[in-house]
Amino acid sequence: MTLVLVLAACLLAVAVVMTLTALRARQLGVVAVVDVAWGLGFVVVAVVAALLGSLSDEADARRWLVLAMVALWGGRLAWHVRSRALGDHQGKEDPRYAEMLGGSLQDVGMRAAVRRVFLVQGGAQWFVSLPVQVGAVLAVEWWPVVWIGLLVWAVGLTFEAVGDRQLKAYKAQPKESRPQVMDQGLWAWTRHPNYFGDAMVWWGLWLTAGLASGWLPGLLTVACPAVMTFFLRNVTGAKLLEKKMMERDGFPEYAERVSMFFPTPPKKRR
Template sequence: MSTADGFPWGDFAAGLPWSASAALAVMLVTFAVAVRKGMHRIVDIAWGLGFTTVAVTSLLASSGADGDPVRRVLVTVLTAVWGLRLAGHINRRGRGHGEDPRYARMLAKAPGDPTLYALRKVYLLQGALVWLVSLPVQAAHYVPEPMGRLAWAGVALWTVGMFFEAVGDAQLARFKAAPANRGRIMDQGLWRYTRHPNYFGDFCVWWGLFLLAVGSLAVAAAVVVAPLVMTLLLTRGSGQRLLEQHMSGRPGYAAYVARTSGFFPLPPRS
C-alpha cells in the first residue's frame, strides 16, 4: 500500500525481517564453518556474500510490490557484482594463511568462552551491519518511480567506486607478488593518489547505491544512515584507521603519508 509520497512503506517494512533473516543465516553458516576449521578470518569473505544474499532476498520478497523493474534488477546486480568480487578477492588473498592477527588478539583477551565471544562480537555484529548498511538496497526494490537522473548518477558513482576498488586491489596484489618489492611501500598506480583506493571505492559504491534507492526525500531520510555508517567504518572503524596504525612503523610510510592523500584521490604533494 502506497502513501502520499508514493512509496509502499508497509511492503518495505514487511520485507525487513526477510532480509535480516538472510543476513543472519549467512553469518551463522559461516560461524559453523569457522569453528570447524578453527579459523575465524573467513568471516571477512561472508561480508560480501551477506550483502549479495540480502539483495537477492529483497528482490524475491518485493516481487508482489510495484517497484520499478529496471531499478529492482539493477540494484540487485550491482550489489551482487560488488559483493561477489569482494568475497573472491578476500578468499584469494587469505588462501594459505593462518588466522587473522586481529581475531587472534581479540579472542586471546575474550572473557569466558572465546567461541561464544566470537559469535557475539564478530558474526552477529557483522550480520547486523550487513542488514543496516544494505537498507538502501532493500528500499530500492520498492521504489515505483522509473529511473531518473539521480538514480543514473548513483550508477555512475557505483562504477567509479568499482573501478577504484577492483583496480586498486589488483595493483596491490601484483606489487606484493614481486620479490623486488618486499619491504617497500606501495605508491604506484591509484595508490599514488590515495593511500586507500579500495576504501574510497567502497565509499563510492555505497553512496552510489544510496542515490539509486532515493525515490523521495522521505526514503532518503529513512536510509541515509546506511552510507553514513559505511563511511564511518571505512574511515574511523576497521578500515583506514586500523590499517594505518598497523603500517605506521614501516620504513618510508611516513614520507608516503606526507605526500599522498589519506582518502579522496588527489595529486601527490611535493
C-alpha cells in the same frame, strides 16, 4: 506490509549467512572467513529483496539493476578476499580481527567471536543494505538520480578493483627489488583506494536505490552509506590497518605524502 516483509526476510537472511559463517570459522579456527561472507551476504540480501519486491504494486525494474550492482560488487569482493581468508593464510588470523578480539579465536573462544564480530557484522550488513531493501519495493521518482548513482557506483568499483590489482602486482614482485611501500597508480593518490572505492559503491547504491525513490526514502536511509564510510575510514578499515602499517619501514613517510582516504594529488617527495 511488503516493506516490512522485505526488512524481516532480509534480517533473517543475514542471520542465516552469519550463522553459517561462524560455524565455518570455528571449523577453520579463524574469524577472517567473515570477510568472504561480507560481500556474499549483501548479494543474498539483494536477491531476497528483489524477489520479494515483486509483491509490491510500486516496485519496478530498477530493483533488478540494483541486484546486478550488488552482485557484481559483492561477488568480486568475495572472490578477491577468499585466498586471504581461506587459502594462503589459512590458520592465521587477520591482524584486524586479532585486534578486535584481543587475541586469536582459540584464546577468546567462539562466544566472544560471535558477540564481537559476527553479530556486529550481521547488524551492519542489514543496516547498510537498507537502501537496497527499500528500493526493491518502491517506484523510481527520479530516473536521472538512478544513473548518477550508477556512475558513482562504477567509480567506486573501479577504485576497488584497480587498487586491489595494483597491490597484488606489487606483492608479486621480489621483495628485494620492489619499493618499500606501494605508492604507484591509485596508491599515489590515496593510501586506501579499496576502502575509498567501497564507500563510493555504497553512496552510489544509496543514490540509485534510496534517493531515487524520493526525498523521504533518501533521508531515511542516508545514514547507511554515511555509517559505512565512517567505519571504513575510522573503525574497521583504514585506521585499524594502519596501526600495523605504521611499523613498516617507509610507511610513515608515505603517509606524510599521500592522503589516507579521499584521493588528492600527492605531495612531492622531500
